[in-house]
Amino acid sequence: MNMLLLSLILALGIYALLSRDLLHSVIALSAISMLSALLFTILRAPDVAITEAAVGAGVSTVIFVWAIRHTQRRDKEES
């Protein structure tokens, strides 16, 4: 179970790095936060899990989406 969650987190992290659309990256980061909150719960650290779920999936997503709205959302395609 732990290895499955960790490999999902790794895959989502690589996707967030390589994605051309910044909004997709933010959603992937939010999913990483939810998965790591699940992982912290399994590892018996509920305090950290609550913080991770609230800060990572809630507040930081709002801040990132706000930043994207004020900037260019898509990367220019490489020719």
Added chain:
Amino acid sequence: MKKLELIKIVITVLLCALLVVPIILSNHSWPTQARDYLFDNARSDTGATNTVSAIYLGYRAMDTLGETLVLLVSVTGTMAILVKLGKEHSDEEATSFSLAPEKRPTNRLRTHLLETVASKLGPIVLLFGFYVMLYGHISPGGGFQGGVIVASAIVFLALGTEVKSKLTNTLVLSRIEALSFLVLILASISGVFFESGFFGNPIKSASSLSANFIILLNIIIGLKVGTSIAVMCIAMMGGSHDH
């Protein structure tokens, strides 16, 4: 060009492996002295069942004061940048989320689904945040966690409802923030006058509930964190000015 990027990726992975592999391979056992001391004494020293709360509001309350200061400074800096931004682009502010529907030029980011879900979910999340905040000495959670949940509930309410309430007014929220920081400093000093030192418990013998000081600090820190993060998020969504 492609080859250079590949070399960069390989070097990064090798460096990460160099950092992580010794931790995985080592057989050295974890130190146990502090753990055993806390297991034996934390409950009787501070009265909190949750040992994490006992550490960060009992033994290490000084660090919590420092953390609160860091949060205060960062929120102040963000608000300073945002206020300057708002003055330069005052017409752009009309595209914000938290305006009434007829005043919004673009409805693209705020849908009926978002309004319905956020306005129904907001009060429940708010209640859960206060639960996490108030029961931080018994169950997992505490001031910071509860405060962040309260902040996200306030953001939900600001997104979902069109009624301007006191809860989503940044002026009221920032006053609560300033007041709770003042009360936190007063609470930290008050132990000095009752012979228990800086951040000592001044009301230890006054009540039968021995975790009373931790509950008090949890409430103050929760209000501080919740209101400051909510003010920051509401200001970012453009609803900062006096409703």
